Amino acid sequence: MATAQEKSSVMAGFQAVIPLVLGYFPIAFSFGVAATRTGLSPLEAFSLSLIVFAGAAQFLAIALLASGAPVLVAGLTLAAMNLRHLLYGPTLLQRAGEDRSTRWGWLWAFALTDEVFGAALGALAKGQRFSEGFMVILGFGAYGSWLAGTVAGAWAGGGALDSWPAVGAALDFMLPALFLALLLSILSARQVPAILIAAAATVVGTWYGSSTLGLFAGMIGGAVVGVFGRKAEAVDAG
Amino acid sequence: MRADVLQLALMAGGLTYLWRYLPLRLNLGDMPKDGLLARFLAATGPAAIATLFIAEMLPLLQDTQAVQGRAGVGVLAVILAFVWRKSVVFATLAGAFACGAAAALGLS
Incomplete structure:
Protein backbone atom coordinates (compact mmCIF):
# COMPACT_ATOMS: atom_id res chain seq x y z
CA MET A 1 0.00 0.00 0.00
CA SER A 188 20.91 31.60 -7.27
CA ALA A 189 23.68 34.16 -6.70
CA ARG A 190 26.03 31.44 -5.45
CA GLN A 191 25.82 29.66 -8.82
CA VAL A 192 26.47 32.68 -11.03
CA PRO A 193 30.28 32.16 -11.33
CA ALA A 194 29.82 28.51 -12.34
CA ILE A 195 27.13 29.46 -14.85
CA LEU A 196 29.25 32.24 -16.40
CA ILE A 197 32.30 29.97 -16.70
CA ALA A 198 30.14 27.20 -18.17
CA ALA A 199 28.77 29.62 -20.75
CA ALA A 200 32.22 30.98 -21.67
CA ALA A 201 33.78 27.50 -21.87
CA THR A 202 30.92 26.30 -24.09
CA VAL A 203 31.47 29.18 -26.51
CA VAL A 204 35.27 28.73 -26.62
CA GLY A 205 35.06 24.93 -26.89
CA THR A 206 32.51 25.11 -29.69
CA TRP A 207 34.32 27.80 -31.66
CA TYR A 208 37.80 26.27 -31.40
CA GLY A 209 36.82 22.60 -31.37
CA SER A 210 33.37 21.14 -31.89
CA SER A 211 29.91 21.31 -30.37
CA THR A 212 30.65 18.11 -28.41
CA LEU A 213 33.87 19.62 -27.03
CA GLY A 214 31.89 22.75 -26.15
CA LEU A 215 29.37 20.69 -24.17
CA PHE A 216 32.10 18.94 -22.20
CA ALA A 217 34.13 22.11 -21.62
CA GLY A 218 31.06 23.95 -20.35
CA MET A 219 29.87 21.26 -17.98
CA ILE A 220 33.27 20.34 -16.59
CA GLY A 221 34.52 23.95 -16.45
CA GLY A 222 31.39 25.21 -14.70
CA ALA A 223 31.36 22.31 -12.25
CA VAL A 224 35.06 22.78 -11.37
CA VAL A 225 34.50 26.50 -10.72
CA GLY A 226 31.51 25.57 -8.60
CA VAL A 227 33.70 23.21 -6.56
CA PHE A 228 36.30 25.91 -5.85
CA GLY A 229 33.59 28.50 -5.16
CA ARG A 230 31.92 26.27 -2.59
CA LYS A 231 35.29 25.42 -1.06
CA ALA A 232 36.09 29.14 -0.70
CA GLU A 233 32.69 29.72 0.93
CA ALA A 234 33.38 26.91 3.37
CA VAL A 235 36.77 28.44 4.23
CA ASP A 236 35.19 31.91 4.69
CA ALA A 237 32.46 30.46 6.87
CA GLY A 238 35.05 28.62 8.92
CA MET B 1 13.48 -0.63 -42.35
CA ARG B 2 17.13 -0.13 -43.25
CA ALA B 3 19.62 -2.23 -41.28
CA ASP B 4 22.08 0.67 -40.83
CA VAL B 5 19.44 2.84 -39.15
CA LEU B 6 18.54 0.03 -36.75
CA GLN B 7 22.20 -0.72 -36.00
CA LEU B 8 22.89 2.97 -35.35
CA ALA B 9 19.88 3.26 -33.06
CA LEU B 10 20.87 0.16 -31.08
CA MET B 11 24.50 1.23 -30.71
CA ALA B 12 23.76 4.85 -29.77
CA GLY B 13 20.77 3.93 -27.62
CA GLY B 14 22.56 1.07 -25.85
CA LEU B 15 25.63 3.12 -24.96
CA THR B 16 23.53 6.13 -23.94
CA TYR B 17 21.55 3.87 -21.60
CA LEU B 18 24.78 2.62 -20.07
CA TRP B 19 25.95 6.23 -19.51
CA ARG B 20 22.67 6.95 -17.72
CA TYR B 21 22.38 3.76 -15.67
CA LEU B 22 25.87 2.56 -14.70
CA PRO B 23 26.72 5.61 -12.52
CA LEU B 24 23.63 4.84 -10.44
CA ARG B 25 25.31 1.61 -9.38
CA LEU B 26 28.06 3.63 -7.65
CA ASN B 27 27.71 3.63 -3.92
CA LEU B 28 27.20 7.27 -2.96
CA GLY B 29 25.85 6.58 0.50
CA ASP B 30 29.15 7.11 2.26
CA MET B 31 30.21 10.10 0.22
CA PRO B 32 31.08 13.06 2.53
CA LYS B 33 28.87 16.08 1.79
CA ASP B 34 31.81 18.48 1.73
CA GLY B 35 34.01 16.10 -0.24
CA LEU B 36 35.44 16.90 -3.64
CA LEU B 37 33.10 14.59 -5.56
CA ALA B 38 30.02 15.81 -3.67
CA ARG B 39 30.86 19.46 -4.40
CA PHE B 40 31.59 18.61 -8.02
CA LEU B 41 28.27 16.84 -8.47
CA ALA B 42 26.35 19.65 -6.73
CA ALA B 43 27.88 22.19 -9.10
CA THR B 44 27.28 20.05 -12.18
CA GLY B 45 23.54 20.71 -12.47
CA PRO B 46 23.54 24.47 -12.97
CA ALA B 47 26.66 24.22 -15.13
CA ALA B 48 25.06 21.53 -17.31
CA ILE B 49 21.84 23.45 -17.87
CA ALA B 50 23.74 26.66 -18.63
CA THR B 51 25.91 24.74 -21.07
CA LEU B 52 22.94 23.20 -22.86
CA PHE B 53 21.24 26.59 -23.15
CA ILE B 54 24.35 28.21 -24.64
CA ALA B 55 24.89 25.24 -26.96
CA GLU B 56 21.33 25.66 -28.26
CA MET B 57 21.72 29.43 -28.65
CA LEU B 58 25.06 29.47 -30.50
CA PRO B 59 23.71 28.30 -33.89
CA LEU B 60 20.96 30.92 -33.66
CA LEU B 61 23.45 33.68 -32.81
CA GLN B 62 25.65 32.68 -35.78
CA ASP B 63 22.67 32.82 -38.17
CA THR B 64 21.24 35.83 -39.99
CA GLN B 65 20.35 39.06 -38.20
CA ALA B 66 16.69 38.16 -38.49
CA VAL B 67 17.23 34.85 -36.67
CA GLN B 68 19.38 36.61 -34.06
CA GLY B 69 16.65 39.19 -33.58
CA ARG B 70 13.85 36.74 -33.04
CA ALA B 71 16.06 34.63 -30.75
CA GLY B 72 16.62 37.79 -28.70
CA VAL B 73 12.88 38.39 -28.58
CA GLY B 74 12.40 34.79 -27.44
CA VAL B 75 15.02 35.05 -24.68
CA LEU B 76 13.48 38.28 -23.42
CA ALA B 77 10.03 36.71 -23.43
CA VAL B 78 11.24 33.68 -21.44
CA ILE B 79 12.85 35.91 -18.81
CA LEU B 80 9.85 38.23 -18.49
CA ALA B 81 7.37 35.34 -18.42
CA PHE B 82 9.39 33.52 -15.75
CA VAL B 83 9.72 36.64 -13.60
CA TRP B 84 5.96 37.15 -13.92
CA ARG B 85 4.66 33.62 -13.31
CA LYS B 86 7.65 31.61 -11.94
CA SER B 87 6.53 28.75 -14.21
CA VAL B 88 8.88 26.76 -16.45
CA VAL B 89 6.12 25.70 -18.84
CA PHE B 90 4.62 29.17 -19.12
CA ALA B 91 8.04 30.73 -19.74
CA THR B 92 8.95 28.06 -22.33
CA LEU B 93 5.75 28.46 -24.29
CA ALA B 94 5.90 32.26 -24.03
CA GLY B 95 9.44 32.24 -25.45
CA ALA B 96 8.52 29.97 -28.36
CA PHE B 97 5.36 31.95 -29.08
CA ALA B 98 7.28 35.25 -29.02
CA CYS B 99 9.93 33.84 -31.35
CA GLY B 100 7.26 32.58 -33.76
CA ALA B 101 5.39 35.89 -33.57
CA ALA B 102 8.61 37.79 -34.33
CA ALA B 103 9.13 35.58 -37.38
CA ALA B 104 5.55 36.17 -38.51
CA LEU B 105 6.00 39.92 -38.13
CA GLY B 106 9.00 39.98 -40.40
CA LEU B 107 12.05 38.69 -38.55
CA SER B 108 12.31 35.64 -40.82
Whole structure:
Protein backbone atom coordinates (compact mmCIF):
# COMPACT_ATOMS: atom_id res chain seq x y z
CA MET A 1 0.00 0.00 0.00
CA ALA A 2 1.38 3.37 -1.03
CA THR A 3 2.29 5.78 1.73
CA ALA A 4 1.08 9.40 1.77
CA GLN A 5 4.60 10.50 0.89
CA GLU A 6 4.71 8.18 -2.13
CA LYS A 7 1.32 9.45 -3.32
CA SER A 8 2.54 13.01 -2.89
CA SER A 9 5.65 12.26 -4.93
CA VAL A 10 3.56 10.71 -7.70
CA MET A 11 1.32 13.77 -7.82
CA ALA A 12 4.39 16.00 -7.88
CA GLY A 13 5.71 13.90 -10.77
CA PHE A 14 2.55 14.52 -12.79
CA GLN A 15 2.81 18.26 -12.10
CA ALA A 16 6.50 18.42 -12.96
CA VAL A 17 6.11 16.47 -16.21
CA ILE A 18 3.62 18.90 -17.77
CA PRO A 19 6.31 21.37 -18.93
CA LEU A 20 8.31 18.49 -20.39
CA VAL A 21 5.31 17.04 -22.24
CA LEU A 22 4.44 20.45 -23.67
CA GLY A 23 8.05 21.22 -24.50
CA TYR A 24 8.99 17.82 -25.93
CA PHE A 25 6.07 17.32 -28.29
CA PRO A 26 6.87 20.19 -30.68
CA ILE A 27 10.59 19.43 -30.60
CA ALA A 28 9.92 15.77 -31.40
CA PHE A 29 7.52 16.92 -34.12
CA SER A 30 10.42 18.91 -35.62
CA PHE A 31 12.60 15.78 -35.40
CA GLY A 32 9.98 13.68 -37.21
CA VAL A 33 9.71 16.28 -39.96
CA ALA A 34 13.51 16.61 -40.27
CA ALA A 35 14.00 12.82 -40.33
CA THR A 36 11.51 12.25 -43.14
CA ARG A 37 12.93 15.28 -44.98
CA THR A 38 16.35 13.58 -45.04
CA GLY A 39 14.92 10.34 -46.41
CA LEU A 40 14.13 8.24 -43.33
CA SER A 41 10.83 6.40 -43.29
CA PRO A 42 8.34 7.17 -40.50
CA LEU A 43 9.17 3.77 -38.94
CA GLU A 44 12.90 4.57 -38.95
CA ALA A 45 12.28 7.98 -37.36
CA PHE A 46 10.08 6.36 -34.72
CA SER A 47 12.70 3.67 -34.03
CA LEU A 48 15.38 6.29 -33.34
CA SER A 49 13.10 7.99 -30.81
CA LEU A 50 12.02 4.67 -29.29
CA ILE A 51 15.55 3.30 -28.80
CA VAL A 52 17.81 6.35 -28.39
CA PHE A 53 15.57 8.97 -26.70
CA ALA A 54 18.17 11.75 -26.78
CA GLY A 55 17.01 14.81 -28.70
CA ALA A 56 20.22 16.49 -29.80
CA ALA A 57 21.86 13.13 -30.58
CA GLN A 58 18.89 12.12 -32.74
CA PHE A 59 19.14 15.30 -34.81
CA LEU A 60 22.85 14.58 -35.24
CA ALA A 61 22.02 10.96 -36.14
CA ILE A 62 19.91 11.94 -39.13
CA ALA A 63 22.69 14.30 -40.28
CA LEU A 64 25.26 11.49 -40.00
CA LEU A 65 22.99 9.03 -41.83
CA ALA A 66 22.39 11.58 -44.58
CA SER A 67 26.14 12.15 -44.94
CA GLY A 68 26.77 8.43 -45.35
CA ALA A 69 28.99 8.11 -42.27
CA PRO A 70 29.87 4.48 -41.33
CA VAL A 71 27.51 3.08 -38.68
CA LEU A 72 30.34 2.35 -36.21
CA VAL A 73 31.74 5.89 -36.46
CA ALA A 74 28.27 7.45 -36.26
CA GLY A 75 27.27 5.29 -33.28
CA LEU A 76 30.43 6.08 -31.33
CA THR A 77 30.08 9.79 -32.17
CA LEU A 78 26.55 9.84 -30.79
CA ALA A 79 27.60 7.87 -27.69
CA ALA A 80 30.48 10.30 -27.08
CA MET A 81 28.10 13.21 -27.44
CA ASN A 82 25.96 11.72 -24.65
CA LEU A 83 28.87 11.02 -22.27
CA ARG A 84 27.73 14.04 -20.24
CA HIS A 85 24.84 11.86 -19.05
CA LEU A 86 27.33 10.01 -16.82
CA LEU A 87 27.07 12.91 -14.37
CA TYR A 88 23.28 13.13 -14.18
CA GLY A 89 22.40 10.10 -12.02
CA PRO A 90 25.04 10.69 -9.33
CA THR A 91 24.17 14.41 -9.25
CA LEU A 92 20.50 13.65 -8.60
CA LEU A 93 21.30 11.00 -5.99
CA GLN A 94 23.65 13.39 -4.23
CA ARG A 95 20.85 15.99 -4.14
CA ALA A 96 18.38 13.32 -2.98
CA GLY A 97 20.27 12.88 0.27
CA GLU A 98 18.64 10.32 2.59
CA ASP A 99 15.79 9.75 0.10
CA ARG A 100 18.09 8.31 -2.55
CA SER A 101 17.14 4.95 -3.96
CA THR A 102 18.15 2.99 -7.07
CA ARG A 103 15.95 -0.12 -6.84
CA TRP A 104 14.16 0.98 -10.03
CA GLY A 105 17.15 2.84 -11.38
CA TRP A 106 17.41 0.45 -14.33
CA LEU A 107 13.99 1.76 -15.40
CA TRP A 108 14.08 5.50 -14.78
CA ALA A 109 17.70 5.82 -15.92
CA PHE A 110 16.52 5.00 -19.46
CA ALA A 111 14.64 8.31 -19.57
CA LEU A 112 17.24 10.45 -17.81
CA THR A 113 17.61 12.98 -20.62
CA ASP A 114 18.97 16.53 -20.35
CA GLU A 115 15.49 17.94 -19.84
CA VAL A 116 14.33 15.27 -17.38
CA PHE A 117 17.52 15.79 -15.39
CA GLY A 118 17.00 19.57 -15.43
CA ALA A 119 13.36 19.29 -14.38
CA ALA A 120 14.18 16.83 -11.58
CA LEU A 121 17.01 19.02 -10.36
CA GLY A 122 14.75 22.07 -10.41
CA ALA A 123 12.06 20.23 -8.44
CA LEU A 124 14.59 19.03 -5.84
CA ALA A 125 16.00 22.56 -5.53
CA LYS A 126 12.47 23.79 -4.76
CA GLY A 127 12.02 21.28 -1.96
CA GLN A 128 10.56 18.26 -3.75
CA ARG A 129 11.68 15.03 -2.05
CA PHE A 130 13.33 12.47 -4.30
CA SER A 131 11.44 9.28 -5.07
CA GLU A 132 11.73 6.70 -7.82
CA GLY A 133 8.01 7.03 -8.58
CA PHE A 134 8.58 10.72 -9.21
CA MET A 135 11.47 9.92 -11.55
CA VAL A 136 9.53 7.23 -13.47
CA ILE A 137 6.57 9.55 -14.07
CA LEU A 138 8.81 12.44 -15.04
CA GLY A 139 10.94 10.35 -17.40
CA PHE A 140 8.28 8.26 -19.05
CA GLY A 141 5.82 11.13 -19.35
CA ALA A 142 8.49 12.94 -21.33
CA TYR A 143 9.23 9.74 -23.29
CA GLY A 144 5.57 9.33 -24.27
CA SER A 145 5.42 12.92 -25.46
CA TRP A 146 8.65 12.45 -27.42
CA LEU A 147 7.31 9.35 -29.18
CA ALA A 148 3.95 10.98 -29.94
CA GLY A 149 5.63 14.09 -31.33
CA THR A 150 7.94 11.99 -33.51
CA VAL A 151 5.00 10.04 -34.94
CA ALA A 152 3.06 13.24 -35.62
CA GLY A 153 6.05 14.90 -37.31
CA ALA A 154 6.93 11.85 -39.38
CA TRP A 155 3.29 11.44 -40.39
CA ALA A 156 3.08 15.12 -41.38
CA GLY A 157 6.13 14.61 -43.61
CA GLY A 158 9.25 16.51 -44.63
CA GLY A 159 7.52 19.52 -46.12
CA ALA A 160 5.09 20.06 -43.26
CA LEU A 161 6.57 23.32 -42.03
CA ASP A 162 7.64 24.77 -45.38
CA SER A 163 4.51 26.91 -45.67
CA TRP A 164 4.53 27.82 -41.97
CA PRO A 165 7.89 29.52 -41.31
CA ALA A 166 6.64 31.25 -38.16
CA VAL A 167 5.57 27.90 -36.67
CA GLY A 168 8.95 26.46 -37.65
CA ALA A 169 10.73 29.36 -35.94
CA ALA A 170 8.68 28.85 -32.78
CA LEU A 171 9.42 25.11 -32.77
CA ASP A 172 13.13 25.73 -33.34
CA PHE A 173 13.21 27.96 -30.28
CA MET A 174 11.35 25.54 -28.00
CA LEU A 175 14.49 23.72 -26.75
CA PRO A 176 16.58 26.83 -25.89
CA ALA A 177 13.50 28.34 -24.25
CA LEU A 178 13.07 25.21 -22.13
CA PHE A 179 16.73 25.22 -21.03
CA LEU A 180 16.62 28.93 -20.20
CA ALA A 181 13.45 28.51 -18.16
CA LEU A 182 15.00 25.54 -16.30
CA LEU A 183 18.12 27.61 -15.64
CA LEU A 184 16.05 30.48 -14.25
CA SER A 185 14.17 28.05 -12.02
CA ILE A 186 17.36 26.93 -10.22
CA LEU A 187 19.27 30.20 -10.41
CA SER A 188 20.91 31.60 -7.27
CA ALA A 189 23.68 34.16 -6.70
CA ARG A 190 26.03 31.44 -5.45
CA GLN A 191 25.82 29.66 -8.82
CA VAL A 192 26.47 32.68 -11.03
CA PRO A 193 30.28 32.16 -11.33
CA ALA A 194 29.82 28.51 -12.34
CA ILE A 195 27.13 29.46 -14.85
CA LEU A 196 29.25 32.24 -16.40
CA ILE A 197 32.30 29.97 -16.70
CA ALA A 198 30.14 27.20 -18.17
CA ALA A 199 28.77 29.62 -20.75
CA ALA A 200 32.22 30.98 -21.67
CA ALA A 201 33.78 27.50 -21.87
CA THR A 202 30.92 26.30 -24.09
CA VAL A 203 31.47 29.18 -26.51
CA VAL A 204 35.27 28.73 -26.62
CA GLY A 205 35.06 24.93 -26.89
CA THR A 206 32.51 25.11 -29.69
CA TRP A 207 34.32 27.80 -31.66
CA TYR A 208 37.80 26.27 -31.40
CA GLY A 209 36.82 22.60 -31.37
CA SER A 210 33.37 21.14 -31.89
CA SER A 211 29.91 21.31 -30.37
CA THR A 212 30.65 18.11 -28.41
CA LEU A 213 33.87 19.62 -27.03
CA GLY A 214 31.89 22.75 -26.15
CA LEU A 215 29.37 20.69 -24.17
CA PHE A 216 32.10 18.94 -22.20
CA ALA A 217 34.13 22.11 -21.62
CA GLY A 218 31.06 23.95 -20.35
CA MET A 219 29.87 21.26 -17.98
CA ILE A 220 33.27 20.34 -16.59
CA GLY A 221 34.52 23.95 -16.45
CA GLY A 222 31.39 25.21 -14.70
CA ALA A 223 31.36 22.31 -12.25
CA VAL A 224 35.06 22.78 -11.37
CA VAL A 225 34.50 26.50 -10.72
CA GLY A 226 31.51 25.57 -8.60
CA VAL A 227 33.70 23.21 -6.56
CA PHE A 228 36.30 25.91 -5.85
CA GLY A 229 33.59 28.50 -5.16
CA ARG A 230 31.92 26.27 -2.59
CA LYS A 231 35.29 25.42 -1.06
CA ALA A 232 36.09 29.14 -0.70
CA GLU A 233 32.69 29.72 0.93
CA ALA A 234 33.38 26.91 3.37
CA VAL A 235 36.77 28.44 4.23
CA ASP A 236 35.19 31.91 4.69
CA ALA A 237 32.46 30.46 6.87
CA GLY A 238 35.05 28.62 8.92
CA MET B 1 13.48 -0.63 -42.35
CA ARG B 2 17.13 -0.13 -43.25
CA ALA B 3 19.62 -2.23 -41.28
CA ASP B 4 22.08 0.67 -40.83
CA VAL B 5 19.44 2.84 -39.15
CA LEU B 6 18.54 0.03 -36.75
CA GLN B 7 22.20 -0.72 -36.00
CA LEU B 8 22.89 2.97 -35.35
CA ALA B 9 19.88 3.26 -33.06
CA LEU B 10 20.87 0.16 -31.08
CA MET B 11 24.50 1.23 -30.71
CA ALA B 12 23.76 4.85 -29.77
CA GLY B 13 20.77 3.93 -27.62
CA GLY B 14 22.56 1.07 -25.85
CA LEU B 15 25.63 3.12 -24.96
CA THR B 16 23.53 6.13 -23.94
CA TYR B 17 21.55 3.87 -21.60
CA LEU B 18 24.78 2.62 -20.07
CA TRP B 19 25.95 6.23 -19.51
CA ARG B 20 22.67 6.95 -17.72
CA TYR B 21 22.38 3.76 -15.67
CA LEU B 22 25.87 2.56 -14.70
CA PRO B 23 26.72 5.61 -12.52
CA LEU B 24 23.63 4.84 -10.44
CA ARG B 25 25.31 1.61 -9.38
CA LEU B 26 28.06 3.63 -7.65
CA ASN B 27 27.71 3.63 -3.92
CA LEU B 28 27.20 7.27 -2.96
CA GLY B 29 25.85 6.58 0.50
CA ASP B 30 29.15 7.11 2.26
CA MET B 31 30.21 10.10 0.22
CA PRO B 32 31.08 13.06 2.53
CA LYS B 33 28.87 16.08 1.79
CA ASP B 34 31.81 18.48 1.73
CA GLY B 35 34.01 16.10 -0.24
CA LEU B 36 35.44 16.90 -3.64
CA LEU B 37 33.10 14.59 -5.56
CA ALA B 38 30.02 15.81 -3.67
CA ARG B 39 30.86 19.46 -4.40
CA PHE B 40 31.59 18.61 -8.02
CA LEU B 41 28.27 16.84 -8.47
CA ALA B 42 26.35 19.65 -6.73
CA ALA B 43 27.88 22.19 -9.10
CA THR B 44 27.28 20.05 -12.18
CA GLY B 45 23.54 20.71 -12.47
CA PRO B 46 23.54 24.47 -12.97
CA ALA B 47 26.66 24.22 -15.13
CA ALA B 48 25.06 21.53 -17.31
CA ILE B 49 21.84 23.45 -17.87
CA ALA B 50 23.74 26.66 -18.63
CA THR B 51 25.91 24.74 -21.07
CA LEU B 52 22.94 23.20 -22.86
CA PHE B 53 21.24 26.59 -23.15
CA ILE B 54 24.35 28.21 -24.64
CA ALA B 55 24.89 25.24 -26.96
CA GLU B 56 21.33 25.66 -28.26
CA MET B 57 21.72 29.43 -28.65
CA LEU B 58 25.06 29.47 -30.50
CA PRO B 59 23.71 28.30 -33.89
CA LEU B 60 20.96 30.92 -33.66
CA LEU B 61 23.45 33.68 -32.81
CA GLN B 62 25.65 32.68 -35.78
CA ASP B 63 22.67 32.82 -38.17
CA THR B 64 21.24 35.83 -39.99
CA GLN B 65 20.35 39.06 -38.20
CA ALA B 66 16.69 38.16 -38.49
CA VAL B 67 17.23 34.85 -36.67
CA GLN B 68 19.38 36.61 -34.06
CA GLY B 69 16.65 39.19 -33.58
CA ARG B 70 13.85 36.74 -33.04
CA ALA B 71 16.06 34.63 -30.75
CA GLY B 72 16.62 37.79 -28.70
CA VAL B 73 12.88 38.39 -28.58
CA GLY B 74 12.40 34.79 -27.44
CA VAL B 75 15.02 35.05 -24.68
CA LEU B 76 13.48 38.28 -23.42
CA ALA B 77 10.03 36.71 -23.43
CA VAL B 78 11.24 33.68 -21.44
CA ILE B 79 12.85 35.91 -18.81
CA LEU B 80 9.85 38.23 -18.49
CA ALA B 81 7.37 35.34 -18.42
CA PHE B 82 9.39 33.52 -15.75
CA VAL B 83 9.72 36.64 -13.60
CA TRP B 84 5.96 37.15 -13.92
CA ARG B 85 4.66 33.62 -13.31
CA LYS B 86 7.65 31.61 -11.94
CA SER B 87 6.53 28.75 -14.21
CA VAL B 88 8.88 26.76 -16.45
CA VAL B 89 6.12 25.70 -18.84
CA PHE B 90 4.62 29.17 -19.12
CA ALA B 91 8.04 30.73 -19.74
CA THR B 92 8.95 28.06 -22.33
CA LEU B 93 5.75 28.46 -24.29
CA ALA B 94 5.90 32.26 -24.03
CA GLY B 95 9.44 32.24 -25.45
CA ALA B 96 8.52 29.97 -28.36
CA PHE B 97 5.36 31.95 -29.08
CA ALA B 98 7.28 35.25 -29.02
CA CYS B 99 9.93 33.84 -31.35
CA GLY B 100 7.26 32.58 -33.76
CA ALA B 101 5.39 35.89 -33.57
CA ALA B 102 8.61 37.79 -34.33
CA ALA B 103 9.13 35.58 -37.38
CA ALA B 104 5.55 36.17 -38.51
CA LEU B 105 6.00 39.92 -38.13
CA GLY B 106 9.00 39.98 -40.40
CA LEU B 107 12.05 38.69 -38.55
CA SER B 108 12.31 35.64 -40.82
